[in-house]
Amino acid sequence: MGTLAEKILTAKSGKDCSANDVVIAKVDVAAFQDGTGPLGVRQLQKMNINKVKAAKSIFFLDHAAPSPRQELSNDHMLLREFSKQAGAILSEVGDGVIHQRLVESFAKPGDVVIGGDSHTCTSGALGAFATGMGSTDIAIGMAIGKTWFKVPKTIRIEVNGKFQPGVFSKDLILYLIGMIGADGATYKALEFGGSTIDRMSMESRFVLSNMAVEAGAKVGLIASDRVTREYLKARGRLKDWRPLAPDMDADYEKVIKIDAAKIEPQVAFPHTVDNTRPISSAKGKKVSQVFIGTCTNGRIEDLKIAAKILSGKKRATDTRLIVIPASRDVYLEAMKLGLLATFVKAGAIIMGPGCGPCVGVHQGVLGDGEVCLSTANRNFKGRMGNPEGFVYLASPATAAYSAIKGKISDPREFFSAKVKREK
Amino acid sequence: MVLKGKAWKFGDSISTDLICPGRYFHLRSNLPELAKHVLEDADPQFASSMSKDDFVVAGNNFGLGSSREHAPTIIKLAGVSAVLAKSFARIFYRNAINVGLPLVECDTDKIDQGDELELNLSTGIIRNKTKDIDLQVQSLPKAMLNILNDGGLVAHIQKHGDFKLD
Numbered sequence: 001m002g003t004l005a006e007k008i009l010t011a012k013s014g015k016d017c018s019a020n021d022v023v024i025a026k027v028d029v030a031a032f033q034d035g036t037g038p039l040g041v042r043q044l045q046k047m048n049i050n051k052v053k054a055a056k057s058i059f060f061l062d063h064a065a066p067s068p069r070q071e072l073s074n075d076h077m078l079l080r081e082f083s084k085q086a087g088a089i090l091s092e093v094g095d096g097v098i099h100q101r102l103v104e105s106f107a108k109p110g111d112v113v114i115g116g117d118s119h120t121c122t123s124g125a126l127g128a129f130a131t132g133m134g135s136t137d138i139a140i141g142m143a144i145g146k147t148w149f150k151v152p153k154t155i156r157i158e159v160n161g162k163f164q165p166g167v168f169s170k171d172l173i174l175y176l177i178g179m180i181g182a183d184g185a186t187y188k189a190l191e192f193g194g195s196t197i198d199r200m201s202m203e204s205r206f207v208l209s210n211m212a213v214e215a216g217a218k219v220g221l222i223a224s225d226r227v228t229r230e231y232l233k234a235r236g237r238l239k240d241w242r243p244l245a246p247d248m249d250a251d252y253e254k255v256i257k258i259d260a261a262k263i264e265p266q267v268a269f270p271h272t273v274d275n276t277r278p279i280s281s282a283k284g285k286k287v288s289q290v291f292i293g294t295c296t297n298g299r300i301e302d303l304k305i306a307a308k309i310l311s312g313k314k315r316a317t318d319t320r321l322i323v324i325p326a327s328r329d330v331y332l333e334a335m336k337l338g339l340l341a342t343f344v345k346a347g348a349i350i351m352g353p354g355c356g357p358c359v360g361v362h363q364g365v366l367g368d369g370e371v372c373l374s375t376a377n378r379n380f381k382g383r384m385g386n387p388e389g390f391v392y393l394a395s396p397a398t399a400a401y402s403a404i405k406g407k408i409s410d411p412r413e414f415f416s417a418k419v420k421r422e423k
Numbered sequence: 424m425v426l427k428g429k430a431w432k433f434g435d436s437i438s439t440d441l442i443c444p445g446r447y448f449h450l451r452s453n454l455p456e457l458a459k460h461v462l463e464d465a466d467p468q469f470a471s472s473m474s475k476d477d478f479v480v481a482g483n484n485f486g487l488g489s490s491r492e493h494a495p496t497i498i499k500l501a502g503v504s505a506v507l508a509k510s511f512a513r514i515f516y517r518n519a520i521n522v523g524l525p526l527v528e529c530d531t532d533k534i535d536q537g538d539e540l541e542l543n544l545s546t547g548i549i550r551n552k553t554k555d556i557d558l559q560v561q562s563l564p565k566a567m568l569n570i571l572n573d574g575g576l577v578a579h580i581q582k583h584g585d586f587k588l589d
């Protein structure tokens with residue numbers, strides 16, 4: 001009877017709800033980052049609220065971390081002071097990007113997670129009803145521990161089959177967004193399932209949920225299963241796990257079936273995420289900067305793939321390479337595994353955990369006419385700090401392979417060459 | 424209340440990065456300054472040439488992208504009466520209501536740059552005076568109307584102490 005969205009909201013609102021109902025739900029996690037937090041704090045101060053009520057209220061300093069200018073340093077001070085006084089948790093400069101930190105340590109299956117950042121939907125991969133909102137909504141949610149939702153209709157995405165070597169979950173989600181468009185799921189929930197998703201690692205699943213908002217979706221949900229369990233267990237959070245699945249007879253607005261084997265590596269062309277094409281149409285495009293990181297693809301699995309491709313190689317002379325682990329834990333793990341050394345030897349610059357150049361605040365701002373191939377989730381005009389720059393989006397494998405070639409290149413070449421070498 | 428002003432026409436997919444560019448991130452605690460750059464990357468002339476009470480008129484999926492509430496906030500602060508579009512992105516829609524910026528869903532193909540518009544907030548009718556036509560308008564959901572009528576979410580919560588949506 002219920003989709004994942006309906007089941008979670010029924011539990012959290014105490015009302016048996018289905019799509020289109022308006023409900024008031026309990027908030028388990030309410031989060032801000034340093035770009036949306038200051039406005040939220042000022043709204044709370046305006047209302048004379050100086051204590052938070054949501055079970056986990058967290059401020060993440062990640063978008064401008066470390067701060068590149070005095071105005072932003074002052075914003076950070078405001079957030080530090082407020083969280084101390086209000087009883088909220090502070091995630092400091094260098095701890096990592098909000099969404100990576102949320103899945104690592106805070107969000108759990110069945111939770112309602114609201115964040116002052118559109119990619120809060122990332123935690124949906126853990127089976128949490130996780131969604132982005134603006135500063136005032138988050139401030140109120142934090143203050144009273146509740147928020148309101150219109151229960152979304154759900155589009156079910158059924159993926160079956162095996163990816164070709166060199167194709168990853170990033171290619172799948174870019175392919176889907178290209179197919180349904182940047183408003184293909186506006187006001188709706190996406191729910192991912194099928195044998196490909198069942199077999200997929202948690203880290204790859206996060207990529208799907210992270211980018212649900214790029215199709216306009218409110219949430220991008222995935223059932224909580226044994227893969228979820230193993231992920232939480234490995235993080236010492238076994239007690240946070242519980243199974244959660246949609247009902248067999250759940251009512252979907254539509255079901256979209258995708259054969260994973262048919263997907264080629266995808267590239268989103270400037271300046272919209274749904275301007276997605278198979279890599280063959282981007283091949284040969286010269287790249288000035290490659291960026292591997294962000295809440296979409298800055299996890300250990302991503303860095304491992306990139307390091308495998310870059311191992312013993314050098315970036316092309318005219319192509320800069322920036323690598324940013326999404327969190328302190330990812331950074332540590334990459335250090336332990338020797339991945340950072342591989343990157344540095346390949347000519348990369350490694351920067352501290354955070355959003356880095358993703359949103360154009362600092363670090364790696366593009367020059368006029370420059371092209372960046374990025375593993376992020378957005379390529380809007382001006383996104384990387386310069387409206388005269390061009391941002392292409394792709395998987396970490398495509399990004400790493402293209403950094404060596406100096407132009408957008410098909411990572412399947414690397415993987416098929418590798419198979420031949422191993423034979 | 425009747426709002427009157429000229430139309431400023433924009434296309435489809437006006438993202439929050441175009442409305443409120445990331446390179447002005449450091450101005451987010453200085454909203455009047457930030458408002459001087461409103462919609463800058465979509466139309467560099469807009470902020471300096473618009474008059475108070477003018478309308479922003481766009482195509483599909485206005486406000487897609489980031490959750491930054493600064494986007495609707497600076498549109499309102501710049502003096503825009505309302506945003507008219509064929510459709511809006513979800514987070515932007517909710518933010519605009521929360522900060523008290525009226526949004527109208529209608530067929531904006533019937534409006535050109537510079538047309539004189541009149542929005543009657545109580546009847547919800549949009550009149551294109553230049554073309555001498557009335558436009559059909561999609562009404563706001565009840566929950567949102569309650570928040571907008573209270574003057575935004577902060578005022579709503581201050582008034583009721585909780586959400587009062589039906």
Ligand code: SF4
Pocket residue numbers: 063097098099117119294295296354355358359376377
């Ligand atoms: S990494 Fe980019 S998309 Fe992710 S939270 Fe930071 S700025 Fe937003």
